[in-house]
Amino acid sequence: MVAICALGAGLAVANGGDNTTSASVSPSGSPQPGAQVNDQGWTAPTTGTITSHFRPPDRPSHEGTDIANAEGTPIWAASGGTVVQAQCTSSSCAVRQVGDGCGWTVKIDHGGGVFTRYCHMRDKPLVNVGDAVVAGQLLGYMGATGDATGPHLHLECYTAGYVVDCEPFMKARGVTL
Numbered sequence: 001m002v003a004i005c006a007l008g009a010g011l012a013v014a015n016g017g018d019n020t021t022s023a024s025v026s027p028s029g030s031p032q033p034g035a036q037v038n039d040q041g042w043t044a045p046t047t048g049t050i051t052s053h054f055r056p057p058d059r060p061s062h063e064g065t066d067i068a069n070a071e072g073t074p075i076w077a078a079s080g081g082t083v084v085q086a087q088c089t090s091s092s093c094a095v096r097q098v099g100d101g102c103g104w105t106v107k108i109d110h111g112g113g114v115f116t117r118y119c120h121m122r123d124k125p126l127v128n129v130g131d132a133v134v135a136g137q138l139l140g141y142m143g144a145t146g147d148a149t150g151p152h153l154h155l156e157c158y159t160a161g162y163v164v165d166c167e168p169f170m171k172a173r174g175v176t177l
Ligand SMILES: [Zn+2]
Pocket: 004, 005, 006, 007, 052, 062, 064, 065, 066, 153, 154, 155
């Protein structure tokens, strides 16, 4: 069985993003073993196999890239920034529920309208809103909370505040997912 999510309507919710504290927070974390931070300051956020792409013909409302691996696989910040979301975005993150959103989720503001968002984490994220994070910092672990058929990272990328395909987005930053 291929681990993907059926995320669609309602996913590309504009995040208000309380950015009032972002400039004053010092990064507290460090890149984790396994994260390969490049000279542009970016890294793949996890390891695994892409199981669903951005808006494929049969899933036009799927606005992320699904990367599947074993439950508990580390998820790292793709680049430095400020955490603007760290919460359960589903009605429950204790159980897997089809049609029930992103599960345990982190969103990072990288500045300049660039964001990355990480869905379906196994547990409550290891970072909190307002935290400054560095590229490669451990955010949490791969899981299947929310609308997921199995453990995977649903990765979303934003430029100018709009959701875009993470594969070319990351490629432009020197990272192949
Ligand atoms: Zn997905």
